[in-house]
Structures are given as structure tokens and as C-alpha cells.
Amino acid sequence: MTSVLQPGRGPIPAATYLPSTPEHVLWGRLPCAADEPVLTVEPGTSVTLDTVSHEGILEDQGRDPAAFFGRHGVAEVLEDAVALAGSAHPHRFGVDGPHVVSRPIAVHGARVGDLLAMTVLHTTPRVPYGVISNRHGKGALPGEHPRDGAPLFSTFAAVSDDGEHGLLPLTPGAPPTVRFPLRPFLGIMGVAVPGPDRPHSVPPGSHGGNLDINLLTTGATLYLPVQVDGGLAYVGDPHFAQGDGEVSLTAMEASLRATVRFDVVPRKDALARFGDLAGPLAETAEFLVPTGLDEDLDVAVADCVRAAVALLQARFGMDPSLAYAYLSAATDFRISQVVDVVKGVHATIRKADFGR
Template sequence: MRVLEVGDGEIRGEYVAPTVDQVLWGRLPCATDAPILTVEPGSEVTFDTLSHEGILEDQGRDPERFFAPYEVPVLRDAVALAASETPRTFGVDGPHVVSRPVAVHGARPGDLLAVTILETTPRVPYGVVSNRHGRGALPGEYPLADDGAVFSAFARVAADGVHGELPLVPGGEQHARFPLRPFLGIIGVAVAGDQRPHSVPPGAHGGNIDINLLVPGATLYLPVQAEGGLVYVGDPHFAQGDGEVALTAMEASLRATVRLDVVAHEDAVRRFGELAGPLAEDADHLIPTGLDEDLDVAMSNCVRAAIALLQARHGMDPRMAYAYLSAATDFDISQVVDVVKGVHARIRKADFAHLGTPS
């Protein structure tokens, strides 16, 4: 497959590159961060995103040396960022490389910013799944003692371009094969105030929500907290299972094109009710979310969000909504490794299609 260096190939709409001056490393934008770009609602923006795997300090902060054993191309923007003096404190800030924010004209607190995924294209033919520092779903068990503080599993894109391959043993010839579904783990809006949030825990601002349903055709709705919305993206994945149990998924650099729209407050309330956090939608599902450091509480929050959504959208009695969710809706664990854990529900639109378009 073709390697997409910064600016190579076809680019739709406006363009944001992961150059040293256009990214934050380990922190997310806040309201006092100046936008690198201001667009009108309905605009398309293409982001080249950069994976943090191979550039972190515990991997040597030298991607050319880190990837040399695998004989793969290394992106020039990865080399430049690793060699830069971009402000970041290892062990204090997060690992993620995040775009500086894009403002959408007319977006105001109380509105929703709608981010629709149009295209996701791998920039390289490989990725990394890592487990480090006693994190993940089994801290204290993995990494193994012989691995040290970090274990990195190298995964290739298969020759067919639609599957990933992970060796059964490190460096082995036999592989497990799994479908690729490239998506952005981080999509968010700037928080109010002048303090940049840590890049790891998700929240009402979105951020590191790691919902693998956010593939082309899906839309993420985020409550605006600052003028212009100030949307940003990062944490690109080629694939991730619900839960992301080892700490990371198949992390790999991605080109992503999105459309940015504004849903005015009154319209947002009519369509979705009052949203306290992220809500996603694809062709088949409404996808409310629940977040908390306690997974049980995250699950409860997701159920409450789903009930409120059904009330607002279809006038459903909350008791009946609760019963419907138990009978007909799947609740999935988005991730359990980002301090704040995530649950998302998949409410089938078809179950209500006979009622007509919600008023």
C-alpha cells in the first residue's frame, strides 16, 4: 500500500497536518487555544493523524530505530515530532498526538458540534498494540516480568488491505488475522477555561472515547463548551475490539476526512434531549454513551442516557424505555483502560422506523 506522507495524495476540503506546530502532545485543547483554522458549518476537513507508538520515551523516542527490525517505512512527521522540543512531560502528560483545534463558525455553548466521518485511509501498512506500566485490564499480570515496563506487538496490514495480521508468537511466521476498521479514538471539543485536559480520560468533551463504531458514515455529537466548538482529533486506530483490554489497540497513523456541522440548541433538544456527553449515530443505530472511573457507574450512566434519548426522540415512557432497552438493545464496553471507562449502547433505528421521522 502507498505511504501517505504529509500532504501526499488526494486531500478533500481544508487540511490539517501533524507538523510540530500544529499538534499538542499529551494534552487536549481548551477554550483559550487559538484555532489553526476556522470553517463554515458543513465544511470538510482532512486531518493527517499520527500514532504515538514508536515515538514515546519508553520506546526510545526514536521511531526509525524502533521500527528498523520490521523493515517498514517511517513517517517523516513521526521522526520530526520525536526529535522536537514539543512541550510534554513523560509520566505526567498523556501519550496521544492531537491536532490543534479547528473552529466552526457560529458554534456556541449549548449547541452540538456534529462530526461526521467521511473517509479513513491508512498512512502506513502497519501498527502497534502495546501494554505498558501495569496498565490495561490485567495490571500486575501484564506486561510479563521478562518484558520490562512495556511490551509492543507489531501488526501488519495484510496483502488484501482489509485485514490485520498479528503473529502468534513474537517474530513468528504464523499469524492471527482480523478485519481492519480504521477510526479515530480521539474526537473532541475544547473544554471551557484555560486548563488543557490530560489526553487519556474521556469526558463530556469527548476526547479519548475509543468507540470503534465511529467509522465512515457515523456521526459524533458533542456538547459545545467554547465559542467555535474548537474540534480536534487524534489517537488513530486501524482496529480495536470493544474493551481495548491490553491498553492500546492496533494504533497506526491515519488520514481522516470529516464534515463539521452545528446543531443549534433548540434543534438538538428536539432531536436528542439535553445531552450531558457524547452521542454517536450511524445508519442503523443511535449510540448513547456512559462514562465514569467505575465501570458499573459508566454502565448506569449509559442506561440513563439511553432512556432520556428515547423519551426525547420518541416520547417513550421511561419505564417502557427501560424495558425496551433490556429486551432489545446491546450495551458494549467501549474501553476499560483510559482511567474513565466507557460504555455505549446500540439502539436500532429500525425498531422505531414505523413511527415515522421524529418530530
């Protein structure tokens, strides 16, 4: 079973390390231009960041992770989660978002108009358990779940002894017999927005943020248009697993230690490789992954299709009408999530189809 990775202990792959102790994180809000960077790094630098899941520390769960997880037989809880929950860190439940995110990292030379590239090099679970929650009025079925109008339903999800699967019971209180594969990723990866106001952590946007794209596992890169000089990048909302859609408000939320490389793609190179990006673009070994984001799912789908057509035109010189036809024949458009106010759609364009 996975051991507990307390702050500063265990494997730290990168030479630069950012813990998630209270002074190094924001809770419920994302960085803006007014925030001072907690680190400034050169392009190409890798940073190992500890992340803390919000599940188990929120006010409606008692803001006491030792007691919350202790009820499930957990003997060792993350010290940084306990410290944050017990601190005077400003968090307004029901006003701010739930997510814990790192304070921003500035990347030297990143300028407005460039792209900031964030490549996930490694993820390690910090604990051998997670939580899946639904809260009243939220999720894909807000009038139906939680049942009986309860304000909160949280289920504890264990990790298998081999560390490869999450475990759930078929009925409450029964032994866990349902197994599903773990694919750890960071639900929040983003850059700071202009101005003096920190945005809410829940809705994603052109800044990235709470994208919840489950393809952003080890080896994937997220490209984001730089909105503030230096980029001021951040991560958070760690997941052990999530299905496309994330219908029950959260997926298997659990703390990760992640190593991320930060690179800058100058505007000229970015235009040649991707066209004029208005929002996030992901890339994996197999796929190019343009996105669409809107409160209306139909609009999000349409925006994602437009982004995919523009990407094929810029990257491969493909005629827009033929690109549109190709996408219909060969590309899956997936619902990233439907629970974050702004809904997300992402396309999976196979690079091998273009000999790349």
C-alpha cells in the first residue's frame, strides 16, 4: 500500500521543491497579477510540488482531517492538511471555491502573447486513500443527489495494495469489491489573470484553472496563453482518478506529489505550431487536445470544434472544410466535466493520423 508522503520527506525528484504548507498555498482562489511569485524559475526548470486535496479539510466536513479520516481507520494524516485546516488561512465556505492551489511560480522571460507550457513529469500519491463527494444543489443531478436532500454525501475510497486501483463497496458498509484503475492527474493547472482580483477556483477559463481534463497524466503538456508577464503558474486539485464528465461534483480526490516542467513558447513559435490560441491546449504522446469552455455545454462543444479546426489548419495546413470533415469521422469530443459552472469539452486528435 502507498506510504504517506509528509512534507519534505520521501522522494523529491526535482532540485526545486515547493511544499503545500499554509504560507505556500491559496485556498479557494486562483492567482492574479497582484500576487507575488513564491518562486521564479528559468524556462526548462522542473519543480516538485506537494498538493493537498480539499476533501477532508472543508468546513462541512468539520475542517479537521485527523477526525474526518480517523473515522475511516486512517492513522496517519498529512501534516500540511492538518496545518492548513487548523490555521487562520482565509477561506470563506460557500463564497470561495474549495480547492487548495500553490502560490504562483514565475517563469523568467514569459511575456503576454507567449504560451506557457506545463509538462507533468511525475505524480506520486501522498496517501493510500481518497474521497468522492456530492453536495446538495451541485453535480449533474442536483435535484436527485445527495439523496433525501442531505447537504453532503462523501464516500471514502481506498487504494488497493498494489497501488493501481481505487476500491469502493457496492452498498454502504459492505467490503470494497468494486475496482477501478487509478490515473493520477492535477485537476487545476493554470496561469494568473490580469488585474488585482483573484478568481474563484471553480470555473475554468482561458487561464486554465479547474480544467479537470483526465488526460493530463504523466507525460502530458498543457499550453496556456500567458496573460501576465512571468506567467505566474500554479497547480492544485489533485485526483487519483476521474471519468470524463465528473458527474458527482468530485472524482476520487486525493493528495499528490507532482513534478512539473515549466517552459515558454515564444509567440512566433506558438503561432507556427498551434495558431492563435484563445484558451488551453493539451498534448499527450498520442493526442492533440484542444478545448472548449462555456456555461452552456452546446456552446462549449461548438467552441471546441472551432478550436480543433483552427489547430488543424495551423499545425498541418489542412483546409478548414476538410478539417471539419476529418473531425467528424475520426475525432472524439469528450466532456471534461459538467460540474464546475463553466462546462468543459476536449477533443482528442490523433497525431499518428498526420504522420506525426
